[in-house]
Amino acid sequence: MTNNATPMMNKATPMMSGLPLLTRIRRGAALPLAAMIVALTVLWYAGAVLMNMTLVRDAFEREEVEYTTMELVAGTLDAERPLLPAPHQIVATFIDGVFNYAPNSPRSLVYHSWVTLSAALLGLAMGVATGILLAVLIIHVRVLEKSLLPWIIASQMIPVLAIAPITIVVLGSIGIRGLVPKALISAYLCVFPVVIGMVKGLTSPDRQHRDLMHNWSATPAQVFFKLRWPAAIPYLFASLKVAMAISIVGAVVGELPTGAQAGIGARLLAGSYYGQTIQIWAALLAISIVAAGFVGLVGLIEKSVARRMGAPA
């Protein structure tokens, strides 16, 4: 949401920048966003009609019934197992999955989202802690920058789809199942952006600030906590946003190879077995909303921390 959404709004910009989201939407700053959503929806419907056309026409012809163009189009937007479900079908299934079942029912999207989210959050915590620790080691031990960083980068070249089944199977064979293996896969993905961001952030203080600390004969711990750490905070939040999003990807991927009973990944897998495309899309919608919500939450925490650290409002 940019502040100077339209030229007309420019005068109001300085006042609007600090306002809550809802107020900004009311004042029209959401217009470009709304236009984008409308355009995408129209495109999506067009795509649904085109992609499902053959499917529906074949069905009509198999049953040897007469059909009009209108009926054909209506059919493409109302198929049970369409190639591309229409938005209203996805939304209907999504709403059904969220509101019509108890949150602990295996048919509830809230239940599956929570299963995935809990693994993702645990993985995020482990990944961020590991990432910060590695970054601290790397900036303090010069040898590690040369020896450790290439391995961290190389580790990200291995597709997570290859790592995930190995992890799940190996840990499963020693009796570790459920949350922890999935969290480990999330953590594996989260470490990378955090290490890269924090190495950059912890080394970001400029020469003069470091000279001043030297001038005051600060101890290495003081240099770290009074200079390097505060200077790294903006970098930490940038990394956290990436890590938050990919921790969820990691948890979903972790659910795929095991034929897990619960979680968004399990839902996607079941959907693809039975050709339930609408169910797949509804599950994707659910996890996207969760991910967007949590990335947004990180953004809010970032803003409040930045304000306390004196950033211009």
Added chain:
Amino acid sequence: MLDAATDRSRTAALSSPVIEARDVSLTYASADGDVHALSNINLSIAAGEFVSFIGPSGCGKTTFLRAVADLEHATGGDLRVNGLTPHDARMQRAYGYVFQAAALFPWRNIEDNIMLPLEIMGLDEDERRERARRNLELVNLTGFERKFPWQLSGGMQQRASIARALSFDPALLLMDEPFGALDEIVRDHLNEQLLQLWNRTGKTVLFVTHSIQEAVFLSSRIIVMSPRPGRIIDDIACDLPRDRGLDIRETPEFIALAQRVRSGLRAGHAYDE
């Protein structure tokens, strides 16, 4: 403000020089061979002097200041600060350093910035606040304690940075082109304030500048330097009255001193241009 101990040390300092440089040289190894940043510097600075270092880029004036501050290390000769090596003098908190940029910590408000060196040196909270208050008053920034650096003008930021350098009451103030990035009107104003500050506190000041006017106006002594190799080519006593105002820049004495500095700078330049 001064207790007996500091009083005694000040008396002692008057008899022995604050800075004593004997044949100090500093050579960097670079891709194009050795760079002689400082060559055979001999200099003795007494307590309470205001010494300006002036010269073209590469003459070693900043390097000398950094060597005194233990940010660079002399490769030859002997450099003493209060009779100690620069390292030991730094451990005793002998000097405050002011850079060209104010270099305030952006996530700390002005008061917290002033208190940072005191925090590092382990002073208790009440003492830190009291010293911040006193030093902000000294640089006319009372009332700005809760502001963050970005809310202050460049000149005010630099005053805050001077207050920070003074907060732990070092006997020696090292200033590396502190007003170089400010416009002339602000610079004049800060020059006057710095002069008053020097009169009031009796600190020894080492001041690096590019400006002849600034050097003559502020100093009790001007060291003119020349590059390749970095060396001292003139040492000018500047005996204008201590409570000088900006008007003094129109007097014949001032102009004569400025002339002498300028001709020194020209002589240093002549052979390589």
